[in-house]
Amino acid sequence: EKGGYDSFMLKEIHEQPQAVRETMGARIDLEQKRVILPELKMSDAELAKYDRIYIVACGTSMHAGLVGKDVIEKWTRVPVEVAVASEFRYRDPIYTDNTLMIVISQSGETADTLAALREAKKTNVKVMAITNVVGSSVAREADEVLFTWAGPEVAVASTKAYTSQVVTLYLFSLYLAQVKGTLKAAEVAEVVDHLQDIPAKITSLLEDAEQVRHFAESTKGVNSLFFIGRSLDYAVSLEGSLKLKEISYIHSEAYPAGELKHGTLALIEDNVPVVALATQPDIYEKMVSNIVEVKARGARVLGFAMEGNTDLAKSVDEVIYLPTTLPMLAPILTVIPLQLLSYFASVARGLDVDKPRNLAKSVTVE
Numbered sequence: 001e002k003g004g005y006d007s008f009m010l011k012e013i014h015e016q017p018q019a020v021r022e023t024m025g026a027r028i029d030l031e032q033k034r035v036i037l038p039e040l041k042m043s044d045a046e047l048a049k050y051d052r053i054y055i056v057a058c059g060t061s062m063h064a065g066l067v068g069k070d071v072i073e074k075w076t077r078v079p080v081e082v083a084v085a086s087e088f089r090y091r092d093p094i095y096t097d098n099t100l101m102i103v104i105s106q107s108g109e110t111a112d113t114l115a116a117l118r119e120a121k122k123t124n125v126k127v128m129a130i131t132n133v134v135g136s137s138v139a140r141e142a143d144e145v146l147f148t149w150a151g152p153e154v155a156v157a158s159t160k161a162y163t164s165q166v167v168t169l170y171l172f173s174l175y176l177a178q179v180k181g182t183l184k185a186a187e188v189a190e191v192v193d194h195l196q197d198i199p200a201k202i203t204s205l206l207e208d209a210e211q212v213r214h215f216a217e218s219t220k221g222v223n224s225l226f227f228i229g230r231s232l233d234y235a236v237s238l239e240g241s242l243k244l245k246e247i248s249y250i251h252s253e254a255y256p257a258g259e260l261k262h263g264t265l266a267l268i269e270d271n272v273p274v275v276a277l278a279t280q281p282d283i284y285e286k287m288v289s290n291i292v293e294v295k296a297r298g299a300r301v302l303g304f305a306m307e308g309n310t311d312l313a314k315s316v317d318e319v320i321y322l323p324t325t326l327p328m329l330a331p332i333l334t335v336i337p338l339q340l341l342s343y344f345a346s347v348a349r350g351l352d353v354d355k356p357r358n359l360a361k362s363v364t365v366e
């Protein structure tokens with residue numbers, strides 16, 4: 001049942017090219033190079049009126065939501081707030097007639113996410129779910145559902161659910177941009193072209209895991225590890241850090257790189273590993289300055305850059321190069337070596353990758 005892999009997590013990591021292909025499936029019109037979402041019950045006119053979005057979820061699904069926020073705001077100019085469900089359910093959210101709520105849940109059964117959805121349903125706000133499980137509570141109770149079609153995810157650590165949620169959010173953002181007219185047809189077509197190349201790029205990252213394995217093994221005696229990044233790279237850092245904590249029990253923090261010097265930099269000393277994500281061209285120089293700051297305090301830095309950006313090698317100890325894609329799509333590639341990093345770190349420590357202590361796959365109690 002593990003398909004020849006030693007754990008469900010590794011199997012599911014390797015299923016991502018296919019999972020992402022399934023997510024895109026019939027939702028991309030290859031001739032017109034645009035997105036179609038036939039499953040939406042609401043009209044395009046209704047969708048176009050939404051001018052405010054809340055994204056509510058827990059854990060890894062919330063991290064997918066953070067990527068979604070930046071993408072939706074960039075492509076549609078609709079302001080998005082992302083909230084963890086356990087907080088949101090007890091808030092007094094400001095809903096207007098034009099507010100859309102998106103809940104994201106792989107299982108569709110997470111107690112806090114479901115409660116947040118039910119609270120919202122007591123008002124008139126429209127709720128759209130992004131979930132992997134057909135027939136789940138979230139799928140049944142939301143007004144609209146976009147299924148991620150990633151296939152069953154068994155390992156506690158979520159991997160293919162995240163990438164398929166992120167792809168679903170790209171598709172939704174493009175569709176919203178089409179409906180609102182905030183992207184030109186040629187711009188949508190360009191993203192669609194790049195999206196279609198993503199599965200093959202994930203495959204190439206999976207085939208080339210030696211460097212990340214080596215880095216993970218070198219963290220064996222390490223107590224603490226930091227992830228730094230800006231904008232979308234920060235959103236992915238949070239996911240890399242959660243994954244590492246969850247299955248390798250190494251303390252780690254994800255930090256917006258520019259915020260380090262407001263306190264956390266005090267923790268950087270000789271040989272502290274820092275994973276520095278530098279995939280975003282508009283803030284690349286700023287990232288390099290932050291890397292120089294941690295290097296000056298003795299950090300051992302694993303950098304991530306887009307292929308061709310060999311310049312980063314001068315500032316870090318090692319670099320992982322990602323196949324080039326549009327900056328907005330980088331998260332879906334960046335996360336792959338980060339998943340592998342946590343997997344290899346867990347294996348190196350002799351831990352049970354699929355069943356981390358204290359955690360359950362589906363958190364159905366508050």
Ligand code: M6R
Nearest residue numbers: 059060061105106107110157158
């Ligand atoms: O099923 P859900 O997407 O609602 O689950 C949310 C979180 O419990 C889940 O993503 C959790 O953070 C994972 N174990 C992370 O790998």
